[in-house]
Amino acid sequence: MDYQKYLNLVINFVNKNIGNVIVALLILIIGLWLVKKVVKVIRKVMDKRGVDVTLQKFLGDLIGWTLKILIFITAISQVGVETTSFIAILGAAGLAVGLALQGSLANFAGGALIMIFKPFKVGDLIEAQGEIGVVKEIEIFTTKLTGLSNKQIIIPNGTLSNGNIVNYTVLGTRRVDFTFGVSYDADIKQTKEVLMGVIKNHPNVLREPAPSVNVSELADSSVNFAVRPWCKSEDYWTVYFDVMEAAKIALDKAGIEIPYPHQVEIKK
Secondary structure, three states, X not given: OOHHXXXXXXXXXXXXOHHHHHHHHHHHHHHHHHHHHHHHHHHHHHHHOOOOHHHHHHHHHHHHHHHHHHHHHHHXXXXXXXXXXXXXXXXXXXXXXXXXOHHHHHHHHHHHHHHHHOOXXXXXXXXXXXXXXXXXXXXXXXXXXXXXXXXXXXXXXXXHHHOOEEEOOOOOEEEOOEEEEEOOOOOHHHHHHHHHHHHHOOOOOOOOOOOEEEEEEEOOOOEEEEEEOEEEXXXXXXXXXXXXXXXHHHHHHOOOOOOOOOOOOOOO
């Protein structure tokens, strides 16, 4: 290749358009400096208004790159480059990239929606896409949970933002639902007193909302009781396991039978 030929063309172009080239360089230098200042101010404003840190970075980067592209187009138009064709090429390239990255763009949009509407925050216990876990990190494309058995769960934000989300933490309290079945020979009033005593004696069960014990079903082989204590969200599993064990012990102590299948050996 004749590099000298191309070098001479560049030199001739600069000589003929030296004024425009200098103006274009000034637009680039001053414009990029201003973009940096503008983004910094925007992030400070968002920080004062309590906008999520991840959302601050996302919006700051988005605004910054948009302004940089506009400054670049302005600068190249100053030296005589036809910006309409350049914008058309840029748009076509953007469309091609968009089609190739549909999934990533959906996750990107989902991440933006999660950060704006905040259906959950870091530290919340949520259920979504068939998974339950504590939110550890909300990123632009994915959300990371820590499962109840200490496993890492990564959910794409596109599917996460378009599906049902159950937030167990946001209201601060949870109801723990139990069903205990006892024999038809058991006294209903006594059984209710025993079960109510178990939940009221647990230190993590709240007095308000008040716990309840009610007959919920007359089943084939048992009278079922719905036991409904309330607790703080973080105490859910402590209350669940403690009450389950204490109820069995208390029913046995009161002589109240819990039905279970029996195998009877028939002697010939």
